[in-house]
Amino acid sequence: MARRVTRSDKAAVKHPPAWIMPQLTRLLDEAPDGPDWLHEIKYDGYRIHARIDGDDIRLLTRTGLDWSYRYQATVSALRALPVESAYLDGELCAVRPDGVTSFSRLQAAMDEGRTGDLVFFVFDLLFLNGNDTAKLPLIERKARLEAVLSKPTPGLRFGEHVVGNGPRFREHACRLGLEGAISKRSDRPYAPGDRGLWVKSKCLNREEFVVVGWTDPTGSRPHIGALLLAYYTDEGTLRYAGRVGTGITVAELKRLARRLEPLKTVTHAARRPAAPREPFRLTA
Structure with a gap:
């Protein structure tokens, strides 16, 4: 079981x-069998790495950017873990009342500054108290991670899994x-950048959305x-997604630019409009 390292250590x-x-x-x-x-649930959120080095806790994006300042509640939750140093892999999500993660809710929470209720689903442990655990088989890394997260902590959850029966697991997830x-692969070490040992199989869902605006192009992107x-x-109101x-x-x-330009307006059609980082235009 994980423990907090003492001063002498x-x-x-x-x-x-x-x-x-x-x-x-x-x-x-299809999900592989055997x-x-x-097999884990495919979460609908932001991939985040958490680096814990004593009181220095950082939340890193998949490209290495430090987003700790955006998610202070998550940082505080990680500070309560019984470790001195660790490196965690997971997904930061907004969770609907039915327990399903929602990317649109996550974006809305960020736009409105409501990140205190987000949940960090942790599914891998790459470093723990001075030891490189990334070289261990995944099934062993997850066992150590589950011990670290054994005490319930608001805002943190262990990324649970099942072994075998992949097609049935995916079918149940879709239902x-x-x-x-x-x-x-449960028997392999962590392989940065590799796409062969981890695979995803999606459920085909369909949803209709209304275009309520657009942002200005950046870089080489035209129009x-x-x-x-x-x-x-x-209730019949438009909500930003x-x-x-x-x-x-x-x-x-x-x-699209030709069709949208005549529809410009100064008011937003959607309830709780977004706060994009780029300049944007609105449609009626």
Whole structure:
């Protein structure tokens, strides 16, 4: 079981790595089967690494940016863990009342400064109290991680898993309305950047959104940046859902810009509008 290192032990404790490139996933149509694979829920949030070095706690993005200042409640929750040093891998999420993670809720929480209720689902342990655990088999890393998270801490959750029965696990995840499944080789060490040992299989969900605005283009992108989306609630009001900008061809960007430009307005159609970091235009 994990313990907090005493003062007499501190001299022997090495610092955790400054940043570790995340292990990545490859998309498959179906979750793999067999006893060598373990399966986790595919969370719909931000991939985050947590680096704990005594009182110095940092939340790092998948490219190594320090986002600790954005999620102070998560930093405080990590400070309560019984470790002196650690390096954790997980997903920072907003959770709906039914327990399903929601990326649109996460974006809304960030835009409105309501990050205190976010949950950090931790699913891997790469360093613990001076020891490099990334070289251990995943199943052993998760056992040590579960011990670290054995005491319930608001804002932190252990990323649970099942071993084997991948297709059945994914089928059950889809029935519950989840995004899909992440399947990982249980007997392998952590492999930064690798896409072969971890795979994802998504559930095919469909949702309709209303375009309520757009951002200005940046860099070499022409015409428009991202589209701002909203959805109708049960009460009939529009609520901001997030933004989307990838996968649009230059020809489509030009066509969208031509159609959206005449619809500009000075008021936002959606309830609780976003606070984008870039300049944006609004549509009626």
